[in-house]
Amino acid sequence: MKLRVLSALFPTVLAICAAPVQAQSTFVYADTSEPSTIDPAKANANWEFTITRNVFDRLVNFDLDDPAVLEPALATEWSQDGTTWTFKLREGVTFHDGTPFDSADVKASLDRLKELGRGQSYLVSGISEVAAPDPATVVITTEAPNVYLAGNLARIEIASDEDIANHDEAWFGENANGTGPYKFVSWTRGTQIELARNTEWWGSFPEGVFDRVLVRVVADGQNRAQGVEGGTYDMANFIPLDDAMRIVEREGFHKVEGNNLWAWPAIYLNVNLAPTDNIDFRSALVKAFDYEAIKAFNQGLGTIPRGPVPAWFPGSPEADMPEIKTDVEGAKADLAASGLGGATMKCVIPNTVTEFRFSATVLQAAAQQIGVTVEIEEAPFVEAITAIKENRSNCFILGNANLSPNDATKFFAAHYLEGGFFNAGKFRDQELEDLIAAMPAEQDEAKRAEMLAKAAQIVVDSHYIIWAARPTTVVVEPDRIGGYRIDPAEYVNIRFWEIHAVE
Template sequence: MKLRNGILGLAIGLLMGGVSYSAFADDASTFVYADAGEPSTIDPAKANVNWEFTVTRNIYDRLVDFDLSDPSKLLPALATEWKQDGKVWTFKLRDGVTFHDGTAFDANDVKATLDRLLKIGQGQSYLVDDIASVTVVDPKTVKIETKAPTVFLASNLSRIEMLSDEDIAKHKDDLGQAWFNENANGTGPYEFVSWTRGTQIELKRNDKWWGKFPEKPFDRVLDRFVTDGANRARGLEGGEFDLANFVPLDEALRIGTSSGFHLVEGNNLWAWPAIYLNMDLAPTNNKDFREALVKAFDYNAMVQSFQGKAEVGRGPVPSWFPGSPEKEEAEIKTDLDGAKAALAKSGLANAKMKCSVPAGFPEFRFAATVLQSSAQQLGVTVEIEEQPFVEAITAIKSDKSNCFVLGNANLSPSDATKFFAAHYLKGGFYNSGKFFDQTLQDLVAKLPTISDPTERGKLLKQAADIVVDSHYIIWTARPKTVVPEPDRIGGYRIDPAEYINARFWEMYSK
């Protein structure tokens, strides 16, 4: 038994409890963050969107971290060293780490966390679903055996937050889901204080954290739920918020170049958006017809919509990702003559198709309209239907739609196979158009077993080529992530292997 030292959006107004937002933002010890939504859960085993990760990433720690400027370089966190021997990985844990309730962190917490994550099977569990067993060797040593050798386990563990085994045991009836959905007890830089539904989550700095804060860190964080992008931009510019997520690009560029602000730019998104074409439903079940759509698409219109802060991808894996074959791939560009030739070969002149677009994403809607106008030049009619996300993805999966628009990002700093599994392999949740290629299945299974980076790179190129040559995806654009930051704030960095949010422990008041 471990010893304890303690105990553990929708509409938003300009005032709360009689104190204005700007009063909080003017307090140098309090950081006010305008997030684009309210979490449905703060359980690390289930968190899966930006505004959930905003909370979990800052409350909990992970075994391994990585260098944001070089994602292939892993860094110690709760584990100080690790090694691989075939299917077995051994991790040595950091001494002197405690949870926010005073409980000591040890190997039992690692085992309980991973066992629970894999049983629940949601959120980021796909990153470590190749784990076969977790064994506690001693309080500071844990062994993890995988189903097959994988060089990516440590890298993927950089995304898995560690929980207290005592919390899990105390709330074991439902694997702790009800409790962890709205409570938190981590080892990380910030502690959970409260959740005011529809308004904010409050955090406070953990002054006993094992890590290092910058000078003038923020003692208090208010994570505000501001669903309207214009309100986030207005609040940031007016000083009500210290930082805001998903500020509309035109506003981000205007604010970031105005007095008192600067722009932070970085790589993050793999495609925004990508258009998935239904491989089972006519007319998109015809490869030549899909090729016609890919070649007819107006990529320049998409890049211009991002005001030049974007490029056209040459395939699924961006050039800045470790081991990417992007530079070896052929350029993808508009080729109307080639599109007309492909359409003629398909024999599907004057075809009609439907495209499902998740509501609430202007870029998704714009990409669909670009597809519509591009296809019209071929005599092809595209009907656009905006729906809530679940309904939109269900429409293509149930063969009621020919295409689906989705954003692409990868949570692993160096493992592309998990992204491929989710988007291009049989059974993958985002493989909405039901793409299948046995050679690709085999390549994705083989890649993690190869220790030589050069050989892995060759296999990754083969995998990327299969997806490109299938014409399953239209990668409409790969934009830069652009975030306006007030000059009074420092430390914000864009994580290349993350859905966009903020690492509060790195930020400081100037």
Template sequence: MLSKVMGTALTLLTSTFIAASAFAQDPATFVYADAGEPSTIDPAKANVNWEFTVTRNVYDRLVDFDLDDPSKLLPALATQWKQEGTAWTFTLREGVTFHDGSPFDANDVKATLDRLLKIGQGQAYLVDDIASVTVVDPKTVRIETKAPTVFLASNLSRIEMIADEDVAKHKDDLGEAWFSENANGTGPYAFVAWTRGTQIELKRNDKWWGKFPAKPFDRVLDRFVADGANRARGLEGGEFDLANFVPLDEALRIGGTSGFHMIEGNNLWAWPAIYLNMDLAPTNNKDFRNALVKAFDYSAMVQSFQGRAEVGRGPIPAWFPGSPEKGAPEIKTDLDAAKAALAASGLANATMKCSVPAGFPEFRFAATVLQSSAAQIGVTVEIEEAPFVEAITAIKTDKSNCFILGNANLSPQDATKFFSAHYLKGGFYNSGKFFDQRLQDLVAKLPTVEDPAERAVLLKQAAEIVVDAHAIIWTARPKTVVPEPDRIGGYRIDPAEYINARFWELYSKE
């Protein structure tokens, strides 16, 4: 009897395993292992990778960013646009419908932007310079900005368009409850179901205005797999067709095995970056901050990414349009210069605290590198690891001298949005309380300058102001490394995006 039960159980287990493996490799279904479960799928509030996994694929934008050339924008829901002073006019694509069958028009654009600005979360900072949105006719919308800005179209390449009817139906709370767990876009994939704790299911929109590759996936299962080792094992074993945030060691190993190839690309800005508190002693001393910047062991950080990283030379990466990065001086470890700067500060044998958001091994490692580097010049660094909100609150309330985070910007062309968030007064990520009136003035002026060459000059000046303040230690700028099965094609890394997948570009090679 026992052997019969065991035999039955073994048969069931074997059948389940075979079914799961075959299911992942069904040419019509794509299974994606995401690193977390969304807290919302509202495009007005989405702000992390696993939320963008859904919103970027379900909704469309007025314009798209050209991944092959960051200086170019491509038509999407808008086919034409022009700027006249503070006024932008967008001509909308004909024949576009939402997933529920309702037509897309200018009223949807107005409803989307008005709602986003009222909520003021997520990506709202990209378009907070909008003063008003006017419907000219069903296929024409005019957007007025508070001041002239050449970057509006570029920043709209990140703003997903929702339906005016959906906003009207759920107007009591601006639709926050409904949009948080429902989706109705015009994009390449339509929302089907959300199984809490497990997955979100999408289906291909065969009425999409855009173009799919040959052999696209008709069904997408966005699985929530919190453990990186499980994502790696599932990818390697065929349970998943692609996985987000596979640990680097595993990614390199899997990408080098038979049946896989490696995709590498630019990452968002710098990761990790160490913000130094300019209000609290001893980091309120510029020479002391300079000593920390010079003492830091950058090679240790690059080696931690197994050589797939470089040291940033400032806040703006080389791929960004108009970036001064390539011509900027290298930032290197120089203990003699560090000791000289420390002597000039008059703060020998100083002690400082560094707050580190928990759950990020790269952040913790950067803190330990700072600790050991500072020790070489006689400075003591005490590390305090805490949840993100507590960690960033510690430096903002002057209970810590440093905070570790990444430098990021979702705009593909507008560096001022990055400066606004990280280095201007009131910026949420300006945890070191950086302030320089010259930078404030430059950031205000940059969007008004039409000549790219002149903007590049101003951008260089802005970057130099930040670098010269020694307020940030850019520990490394790593590459994104993604192992892709040979049976899958089309995956690309967006250099101005959180790491996720553009499902409409993926296809089966089987």
């Protein structure tokens, strides 16, 4: 049993020992949806990560400006020896309730994540055992050598082993006791979640950091935009692009630009249902698609993808891959080769995202140019992805992002390998399966890059995906606020501990 630190008895001492940052009132953040859970083992949506990423810590963090660089967090050092990873833990860290942090918490958190199999558990799917030989050491054994493990752990939050032992899943769904920079204070359902700065956090805060954060639930994008523009909210998640570009031109605002989307949107073609089961037919659709129309929709911001892995991702082959361009004559030739001229196909798409709807109409118009009819049906996300998985739809539209800062194999496994949840069109290629399985064990970085290039080319050559766009992410930041950085491996999130007031 751990000894609790009775910090409430020593307010004067704590005030002296806390980081030398002056109180800076309240930061109000408008998010798109209310979390379904704030359980770090189940959270899997941006509006859930808004809370868990700031209340809980991870063993390691990564540099948002260079995701290949890992930074110490709850672990101060780590090393790999074959299938064994050893992490040395930071001493003197406590949870928000005063409980000391140690290796038992790491073991309990990872064991629970694997047992539940929810949230981001796929990032640690190759772990076979977690041991805590002493309070300051964690030893993780993997099923096979995995060079990416430390980077993937930069997404895994650590909870208290006492909480795990004493509370059920319902408690974790609405309570949060972490070691992170902000403490969970309260949750007013349908309205807001309140956080308070953890003055005993092991990390450092910038001057002007906010002592209180209110995360408001604002479902309508126009309302989020108007709230930021009018000063009701300091910042907001997912402001519509048209509004964002207008607001940043106003006095008192500026934009923060960055890359974090692998594709938005990506059109998945069903390889097991006619007519998209024919590779020449799929190639015709890829060539007929009007990529410039999507780029114009995004106000010229971003690029047209050349493959599945963006150029800014560590080891990406994108720069060496040929451009994908609209080629109507080439599309007609491929359609003739398929023998499927005049075919009709059906696309059931998610009904909640404007970009998805627009890209479907672009596909419909492009297909019509070469004599193919595309019927569009909109449905809730689960119904849409179920339709293609059950061979009731020829296409599905999704946004692509990768939660790992340096591991592409998890993304490939989810989207392009057999059994992957987002492999909605049921694509399968044995060479691709073998490459992705072998990459984590390869110690040579250059060889891993070669393997990733081969994997990317296999997906491109399959014509399974139409990567419609890779847009630049634009975030509105008032001039009175500073510190926001775009997370290159998550769309879109915020580190409240970096946000600060600007004089």
